Amino acid sequence: MENPISYFFMSWSDPYLLLMTAAGTFAGVYVGAIPGLSVTMAVSILISFTFSWDTNEALALMVGVYMGGVYGGSRTAILLNIPCAPSAIATAIDGYPLAKRGEAGTAIGVATVMSFIGGLVGILVLAVAAPLVSEFALMFAPRDYLLLAVIGILLVGSLSGESLAKGVFAGALGVIIGMVGLDPLTAEGRFTFDSITMMGGIHYVTAMIGFFGVAEALAQLHHLETPAIKQKLERITPKWSVVKRYIPLSIRTSFIGVFIGALPGTGGDIAALMAYDHAKRSVKDPSRKFGEGAMEGLVAPESANNAAVGGAYIPMLTLGIPGDAVTAVFIGALYIHGLNPGPMLMIETPHLFWFTVGALMLANVFMLIFGLTGVRLFIKLVECPRAILVPLILILSVVGTYAIQNNVVDVYWMLGFGIFGYFLKIYGYQVGPVILGVILGPLMDVSYRRAIISTRESFGDFMLEMVTNPISALLSAALVFLVVSQTPMYKRWTNKRRSV
Amino acid sequence: MSNTSAPNKDLPGTILAFIFIGVGCLAWWDTFDMGDSDSYVFPRAVIVTLIVCCLLLIGRNIIWGGGKNHKPLDGSAWRRIGLVLAMLGTALLMPVFGFIIVGMVLFGVLIIIAMFEPWTRKLAIAYPLIGATIVISFYLLFAVLLNVTLPTGSLFD
Incomplete structure (x- = not known):
């Protein structure tokens, strides 16, 4: 058997594999930046092209798309306040205010470098500690997923909103929207009001484009008289002093990203939010107030969501369990190419593990290169007159929404969500928790039901396990702390302590 | 010019909360069509959360005054x-x-x-x-x- 190093460097030394990884990463960066085109969708489409290809070539291309796509979502989140992927929701909180200050170039530069560092940490953990992390991730029971999802929704509400009640309200509303359609376990219609159109459910991308894209276009109409902001473009690649300043935060949040990414069924969205929360709580002297363009608010989620890529591969390569939707598609690709993903994959085909790690590392390097080039052209988007920008956002929204299911009904939903999101925005409600609710609602629903089934439908046992199991107890404590820390009493107490 | 940080009764927020209590009731009514208890327990828990949050917001707005004064909408x-x-x-x-x-x-x-x-x-x-x-x-x-x-x-x- 050849040694792992030769497999690791295979994609670096073979010109064709190098080209495939580069092409995949380039496509990923731009696909990730277009609303409606998800990385999952891009990888799924690619599989059909790669049936007859060599496994390594197919993997190199798909790994590139995945790595580039996760990063690509940050661009439109920063420039247009449209996070094209759930993992970019947290990026928009501070990224868009930076663009509004004319610092989109710096924001994209920092986001790119921090995504690279995050990706690097994720890949290193994958290479060094995959079996260990995987074992720990498998200790998470359904009730822990339920708690994680609730924490995720509450985090975004408390992070960006003035009131926890408003955040919880928005999150609960999102969960209800996410439940529209057929029950995933019993196939019974829920909140469909006997309408066939509603049985298909509401895709989260439809809600995301509506709440962010259309609502943003409506909000733009308030500022027609103010000229478009001129962006400072002297320097895209951040100075070493800037990078050095944020490296500790980036590495800390990358570890959060890897671990959350390694939990099957979760992904960059929860990772990015938890990282943002960590930054908000741990950084005492941010560059600006969080939510108003703090660079730390950009560094944390961008590091975490790219680190989650390496994390998502951990259960996939060690146990054959997908870490997220994209790795689920990857498992399908491995089957198509005659491999057998599962616990034996690393024993039977260790070369595949090291090849994937090497290709991920190469894709991460290409992501850095492509991320720092072509930015000036991309930034022209925010500088263009509103008479072009508003139609552009809306055309993009229509195409993106229609493309999800080739159904015009989604365009109606998107418009409805856009109008509703606009009113939420102007009356001080956060749209982030609604989106998170739509995305995490199904995970909460299924996790709760699995948890209750595992306790033989005993609610008492279910609650008992929440406090007796170490992981659940830790997560429950985090949840309680999160709620308590948002109460006026706690805020008064901390303010008093600070003033003392 | 209005002071944007002074507390107010947040009338639009209160109206929105009332609307969503209505939406919550409608959603609750729909859960009666769900035959399997597994299907409706979680949705009902979420609906209750939604309604409780709306009531909290209404209570806060009416009793203490809530939120901030919102800037009048610019543009036509x-x-x-x-x-x-x-x-x-x-x-x-x-x-x-x-x-x-x-x-x-x-x-x-x-x-x-x-x-x-x-x-x-x-x-x-x-x-x-x-x-x-x-x-x-x-x-x-x-x-x-x-x-x-x-x-x-x-x-x-």
């Missing part, structure tokens, strides 16, 4: 109404006339809605051309390159 309302109507028209007409035609018309209408600076001959020529280029580019990207079907229009089938 007709532009926003026009935008919504244009989008609604797009959704209605796209299956009949196809993406390219409806997309171009939508882009043109939206340019008029979002145009603030005075029209010049140069802009009158440049903007529609930019719009047409963007719509055609999107069509080529999605329908041709990515093989994502966009409506061609039942009129032309």
Whole structure:
């Protein structure tokens, strides 16, 4: 058997594999930046092209798309306040205010470098500690997923909103929207009001484009008289002093990203939010107030969501369990190419593990290169007159929404969500928790039901396990702390302590 | 000029909360159609959370005053109404006339809605051309390159 190093460097030394990884990463960066085109969708489409290809070539291309796509979502989140992927929701909180200050170039530069560092940490953990992390991730029971999802929704509400009640309200509303359609376990219609159109459910991308894209276009109409902001473009690649300043935060949040990414069924969205929360709580002297363009608010989620890529591969390569939707598609690709993903994959085909790690590392390097080039052209988007920008956002929204299911009904939903999101925005409600609710609602629903089934439908046992199991107890404590820390009493107490 | 940070009764927020209590009740009523207890327990828990949060917000607004005074809305309302109507028209007409035609018309209408600076001959020529280029580019990207079907229009089938 050849040694792992030769497999690791295979994609670096073979010109064709190098080209495939580069092409995949380039496509990923731009696909990730277009609303409606998800990385999952891009990888799924690619599989059909790669049936007859060599496994390594197919993997190199798909790994590139995945790595580039996760990063690509940050661009439109920063420039247009449209996070094209759930993992970019947290990026928009501070990224868009930076663009509004004319610092989109710096924001994209920092986001790119921090995504690279995050990706690097994720890949290193994958290479060094995959079996260990995987074992720990498998200790998470359904009730822990339920708690994680609730924490995720509450985090975004408390992070960006003035009131926890408003955040919880928005999150609960999102969960209800996410439940529209057929029950995933019993196939019974829920909140469909006997309408066939509603049985298909509401895709989260439809809600995301509506709440962010259309609502943003409506909000733009308030500022027609103010000229478009001129962006400072002297320097895209951040100075070493800037990078050095944020490296500790980036590495800390990358570890959060890897671990959350390694939990099957979760992904960059929860990772990015938890990282943002960590930054908000741990950084005492941010560059600006969080939510108003703090660079730390950009560094944390961008590091975490790219680190989650390496994390998502951990259960996939060690146990054959997908870490997220994209790795689920990857498992399908491995089957198509005659491999057998599962616990034996690393024993039977260790070369595949090291090849994937090497290709991920190469894709991460290409992501850095492509991320720092072509930015000036991309930034022209925010500088263009509103008479072009508003139609552009809306055309993009229509195409993106229609493309999800080739159904015009989604365009109606998107418009409805856009109008509703606009009113939420102007009356001080956060749209982030609604989106998170739509995305995490199904995970909460299924996790709760699995948890209750595992306790033989005993609610008492279910609650008992929440406090007796170490992981659940830790997560429950985090949840309680999160709620308590948002109460006026706690805020008064901390303010008093600070003033003392 | 109004003070943006002074607490107020947050009337729009209160109305919104009342509307969502209604939405919650409607959603609760729909859960009666769910035969399996596993199907409705979680949705009902979420509905209760929604209603409790709405009641908390109403209580806070009425008793203590809540939120902040919101800035009066700048810009004319007709532009926003026009935008919504244009989008609604797009959704209605796209299956009949196809993406390219409806997309171009939508882009043109939206340019008029979002145009603030005075029209010049140069802009009158440049903007529609930019719009047409963007719509055609999107069509080529999605329908041709990515093989994502966009409506061609039942009129032309």
